[in-house]
Amino acid sequence: MSQRERTAVIGGGMAGCAAAKELIKAGREVVIFEAAAGLGGRARSWHRSEIEPSVGINLWFTSFYKLMFERIHEYGLEDQLVEMSNNVIVVDNGQPAELLSDSLRSLLTYKHVGLRDRIGFLTGTLKETRLRKQLDIFDPVKLAPFDDGTTAAEYARKSLSQRGFDNLLRPEIESFWLWRCEDVSAAHVRAMQAQVAGAKFYVFRNGMEVIAERNAEGADIRLEHEVTDLQVTGGRVHITARSADGESHAEIFDDVVVATTAPVAAKLTAALPNDIVGRDTREFLETQVYEPALSVSYLVDFSSMPSEAHIVAAGADDPPVKTIITFPRKVKDAQGRSVDKHLAFVYPGRAETRRLLAMSPEEQYAETTRLVTKLWPDFPADAEPFEIAVRPHAMPLPAPGRYRMSARVIGLQHAPVVFAGDYFTAPISEAAMLSGIRAAEKLTTAGKLTPTSAAPTTAPTSAAAG
Numbered sequence: 001m002s003q004r005e006r007t008a009v010i011g012g013g014m015a016g017c018a019a020a021k022e023l024i025k026a027g028r029e030v031v032i033f034e035a036a037a038g039l040g041g042r043a044r045s046w047h048r049s050e051i052e053p054s055v056g057i058n059l060w061f062t063s064f065y066k067l068m069f070e071r072i073h074e075y076g077l078e079d080q081l082v083e084m085s086n087n088v089i090v091v092d093n094g095q096p097a098e099l100l101s102d103s104l105r106s107l108l109t110y111k112h113v114g115l116r117d118r119i120g121f122l123t124g125t126l127k128e129t130r131l132r133k134q135l136d137i138f139d140p141v142k143l144a145p146f147d148d149g150t151t152a153a154e155y156a157r158k159s160l161s162q163r164g165f166d167n168l169l170r171p172e173i174e175s176f177w178l179w180r181c182e183d184v185s186a187a188h189v190r191a192m193q194a195q196v197a198g199a200k201f202y203v204f205r206n207g208m209e210v211i212a213e214r215n216a217e218g219a220d221i222r223l224e225h226e227v228t229d230l231q232v233t234g235g236r237v238h239i240t241a242r243s244a245d246g247e248s249h250a251e252i253f254d255d256v257v258v259a260t261t262a263p264v265a266a267k268l269t270a271a272l273p274n275d276i277v278g279r280d281t282r283e284f285l286e287t288q289v290y291e292p293a294l295s296v297s298y299l300v301d302f303s304s305m306p307s308e309a310h311i312v313a314a315g316a317d318d319p320p321v322k323t324i325i326t327f328p329r330k331v332k333d334a335q336g337r338s339v340d341k342h343l344a345f346v347y348p349g350r351a352e353t354r355r356l357l358a359m360s361p362e363e364q365y366a367e368t369t370r371l372v373t374k375l376w377p378d379f380p381a382d383a384e385p386f387e388i389a390v391r392p393h394a395m396p397l398p399a400p401g402r403y404r405m406s407a408r409v410i411g412l413q414h415a416p417v418v419f420a421g422d423y424f425t426a427p428i429s430e431a432a433m434l435s436g437i438r439a440a441e442k443l444t445t446a447g448k449l450t451p452t453s454a455a456p457t458t459a460p461t462s463a464a465a466g
């Protein structure tokens with residue numbers, strides 16, 4: 001009997017675990033090397049037993065996440081779903097106004113902008129919705145033809161006044177992804193607009209990592225194993241990993257999916273020759289820019305904050321605090337009674353995030369507590385500091401032209417070293433999973449060396465004119 005092919009997956013995030021599932025399905029023996037103590041990567045939450053549910057950062061997903069819903073049904077996780085209200089409150093110069101991205105009524109009565117901008121925004125959204133199939137926010141191969149070098153800001157200014165842009169599109173994009181509209185491709189915003197109408201929003205009751213964990217079933221999972229070296233000799237992949245006890249072990253595989261962030265992937269594969277990792281792929285990895293994220297959470301009295309709300313800053317300036325998100329939680333009081341509270345996540349603005357990243361948690365709390373009332377003056381003074389999550393490489397930026405580059409690199413990937421990660425598209429768990437599935441296909445399909453999904457590099461005029 002011939003031996004099963006062995007594939008290593010470096011990184012047990014949403015991309016790596018999605019790749020592992022496909023590889024196992026194809027009959028491979030799969031080893032996942034994960035540097036952290038659990039699977040899920042950036043989709044993995046912290047958990048604290050004082051709150052119920054115990055989950056902290058809980059990623060949102062929507063009814064248009066196709067792979068996610070396929071997995072939910074396959075694993076019978078329907079009872080884990082919690083539908084969230086999409087309650088966006090835009091604060092302009094201290095004035096709050098509600099803007100529900102899935103409600104026509106809310107848009108038409110939105111008081112921060114004039115009627116002309118509201119109509120312009122609605123018309124633009126409807127126009128993009130008609131292109132929904134092509135403007136697939138998860139798939140860089142489909143988005144590439146729309147990525148004509150235009151920025152999201154340039155696109156917005158075609159149909160909105162500056163005020164309309166700063167109070168409608170900008171807060172919707174920048175509060176969720178933290179980047180500036182001036183720095184990202186219009187294709188991303190157009191795809192977002194195309195999908196969002198009528199969407200429902202969900203979280204998993206106990207955190208999104210459940211999907212990574214279920215996808216990885218059947219693999220040999222090596223947690224707290226950081227890969228430190230990757231070499232290819234005689235067509236075989238040599239991997240060295242350091243375990244939690246500081247010991248290094250080397251192992252040989254037939255091939256590998258590198259499913260880390262782009263800077264780690266670039267570093268691990270830097271010494272490989274061009275016939276293994278070509279110049280375009282290398283350049284793609286080395287040039288990926290990330291926005292950092294710092295989420296500072298507090299427990300607050302339930303009635304002191306709006307519930308399930310995204311409170312976001314309007315305007316073109318980089319504010320001290322960009323976003324506050326509130327999730328309801330149960331907490332036991334001193335008598336052991338269950339009390340309703342809000343877990344309030346505060347995200348400082350871009351410059352403040354960079355400044356605070358270098359500080360101790362105590363300083364981060366002190367500074368964030370000082371800054372938060374600039375966005376929400378009623379933020380309770382007795383808020384209880386709870387947990388901080390630091391992500392230096394949080395949000396890969398889809399700069400103009402990046403989707404075209406990504407589609408080209410996807411087409412160029414081949415055994416024995418392939419790559420996966422959300423940086424092929426944008427920071428969305430569904431997109432990360434798609435990248436993992438694509439990478440696995442490159443190793444399992446017969447034409448391993450044949451580029452299969454090279455995308456057009458020029459925009460079709462009718463679709464991209466939008």
Ligand SMILES: Cc1cc2nc3c(=O)[nH]c(=O)nc-3n(C[C@H](O)[C@H](O)[C@H](O)COP(=O)(O)OP(=O)(O)OC[C@H]3O[C@@H](n4cnc5c(N)ncnc54)[C@H](O)[C@@H]3O)c2cc1C
Nearest residue numbers: 011013014015035041042043060227394421422427428429
């Ligand atoms: C603050 C924040 C909020 C977000 N909100 C949402 C949301 O609401 N909805 C949504 O869909 N998406 C959201 N995202 C995006 C989502 O988290 C990511 O797109 C997705 O988790 C990326 O998965 P990945 O597998 O590509 O990368 P990662 O999750 O980064 O996985 C890479 C893995 O590789 C491991 N690793 C790194 N180096 C090594 C090494 N040398 N050896 C072994 N292992 C290694 C890491 O520990 C990690 O587990 C959010 C992201 C952030 C940061």
